[in-house]
Amino acid sequence: MLAKIYITLKKDVLDPQGSVIANSLKSLGFNNVEDVRQGKFIEIKLNNKDKDDAQKQLGEMCEKLLANLVIEDYKIEIE
């Protein structure tokens, strides 16, 4: 199965890269842009059969390595 992991900065953590991207989009004429938050996207291929097991293990992977929980949140999607 394939897992998709989204890692984003927590809401109360400033994202200067996101702000710069927002300004660049505006300078291209996309004046409807209100805010941009940048993050990471990781795909992990697993040989698990059980989706619940995979979900649990992916949570551990995020907490131990993939995300820094002081500044980041994570979201897991399994296909």
Add this chain to the structure above:
Amino acid sequence: MKSHVIVFPGSNCDRDVAVAIKSISGQKPEMLWHKETSIDHSDLIVVPGGFSYGDYLRCGAMASTSPIMQDVVKKAKEGVPVLGICNGFQILIESGLLDGALMRNSSLSFICQDVLIKSKNKSSVFTRKSKLAKMPIAHNEGNFFATSEQLKKIEDNDQIAFQYCDETGNVEQSSNPNGSLANIAGILNENKNVLGMMPHPERAAEKIHGCDDGKIIFESIFN
């Protein structure tokens, strides 16, 4: 005094630290490749600066899973002094030995310049001799962040080792090069035997460097 310097793929300040330690303590440190699994008796373990594992995922994240780090964490918990400089600071945070996080500089630029720092804690093995000191920083991710609970704990427990300041020692936002919370340039763990700092004392350890203020940290440890 027996000291060890950990070397990761991508470390680039390991030899500079070794030279500084040799000239100040008189004893050459042992260089330990990150694949090693144990450290003999040590009076100081240094996790040096550089770009371990090419800064993949997050600075220091990959190195924190290297085999040697298990023993570094164990020794740190037993009270052995551990010093992390720049990428070494990032690795110690990722290893869970120090609180907080080091984020991208608020300017989004790599910063390479001299800074002035003063020590807030004056009792640790690293800071007991400290005074206002000039040393260089060279980093892209040195913007110290902590949750409000972590910051309170760090402040209440006298864990702020160094703060960026001006020539008179004032800690002002104008002296903050990278956006760090409370101008923090270095922090200690709860027991004060682990120090992580962004400035490079080993790059200001001899007159030929233009400044030798960094010596004081090593002298503090060895004397």
